[in-house]
């Protein structure tokens with residue numbers, strides 16, 4: 357029998373509590389126990405970024421976090437970020453530019469890119485690529501993804517200076 | 520793949536961590552950020568029966584200056600070095616190396632001490648510690664109090680260090696670099712943020728480079744300084760140093776790069792690092 361723990365944390369803004377096996381990593385936990393299919397499992401050893409989550413306001417690899425390490429944390433998945441509208445502009449740019457094909461990398465890409473949308477320092481395409489370097493996309497060739505992130509950054513910056 | 524089952528034990532202080540380790544022995548592993556350990560669990564390269572979570576140990580956190588030394592707690596996350604004024608003032612080499620350490624998501628969880636304890640031969644921090652003449656401070660069940668091990672004696676081989684299986688790394692102490700010290704951290708990797716093919720971490724007190732300390736990583740089973748290379752650089756200049764390096768370095772081939780390629784790349788990085796130390800690049 358797998359060892360279990362009573363786990364309490366905040367998921368997409370709501371307090372949750374559940375008895376769960378300790379050996380689950382965060383993506384399996386979110387998918388299997390909480391029914392969220394946004395976080396993806398792919399390599400399961402930290403290489404590809406498909407599992408990327410926002411934990412306590414920071415990017416984290418879902419496949420490299422064990423269930424007990426989520427105790428007391430504030431976890432956001434693409435479902436939550438979509439519901440709040442925080443990255444609706446980025447999602448629209450992804451859609452408009454076909455920055456996804458199979459979609460396996462998309463949630464991780466969006467969550468990772470969300471970190472730099474408001475970064476005030478200028479970021480050239482190389483800097484955007486470096487920020488996204490931990491996220492593999494096997495389909496798009498990245499150009500459209502970088503385009504979408506760059507366009508969203510520019511639109512937000514224009515919005516700020518107009519305000 | 521999925522990790523095999525284990526018990527998850529949370530330690531609240533160093534004494535408790537050591538006691539848990541003594542109780543569970545070889546079947547147990549310490550877990551800090553988990554950014555190297557969890558991949559190994561998921562791949563079932565390791566199947567420990569118990570994980571002892573040390574992430575909450577208050578004694579192992581924080582960055583401070585004490586008696587002329589920059590002290591970095593083992594649990595300091597890579598990302599916590601970003602913009603830290605003490606690190607910027609006293610060991611700026613670390614900030615040059617930081618962007619090469621993994622990817623943002625991994626830097627947010629992985630720890631400085633975890634990287635030192637793991638001692639991946641292609642990792643940045645062990646090489647920086649060697650270049651900066653750092654001292655590792657450890658404790659364990661058998662040692663009376665703390666043990667201090669200089670970087671030159673700490674890294675012993677492939678993933679092998681002076682840490683015994685039941686020892687804890689507490690902190691790393693780095694002599695504060697005088698203002699004006701020159702630094703260079705450079706590496707080549709297939710993808711930005713991945714472990715280096717070959718890298719270099721170097722420091723010198725001025726642009727004369729009479730006392731440069733040049734640590735290479737990814738070229739052997741542990742970070743390496745080559746006395747002959749540093750001497751040749753001080754006495755004859757960069758070409759002689761590059762020749763000495765080509766004679767001395769004997770890198771293991773990896774999946775993608777032959778030993779000859781790595782030897783060549785080490786020479787390329789040496790020249791770039793020297794340019795940087797001299798301020799030409």
Ligand SMILES: Cc1cc2nc3c(=O)[nH]c(=O)nc-3n(C[C@H](O)[C@H](O)[C@H](O)COP(=O)(O)OP(=O)(O)OC[C@H]3O[C@@H](n4cnc5c(N)ncnc54)[C@H](O)[C@@H]3O)c2cc1C
Nearest residue numbers: 402549551552553554555556621629630633636642688713
């Ligand atoms: C895709 C990917 C890319 C990466 N790229 C790089 C890179 O370019 N450069 C780099 O340096 N690292 C890289 N890493 C590894 C990362 O930096 C890890 O965070 C680090 O190596 C280990 O730190 P941790 O806190 O996660 O340790 P853990 O994974 O928790 O532990 C690693 C090992 O060290 C032991 N340990 C940890 N802390 C202590 C302690 N205080 N005392 C005694 N033993 C301890 C554990 O028992 C375990 O055996 C990468 C990781 C991934 C997944």
Ligand code: FES
Nearest residue numbers: 399400404405419
């Ligand atoms: S599934 Fe987590 S990084 Fe690939």
Ligand code: FES
Nearest residue numbers: 457459493494495
């Ligand atoms: S859209 Fe298929 S992996 Fe990115």
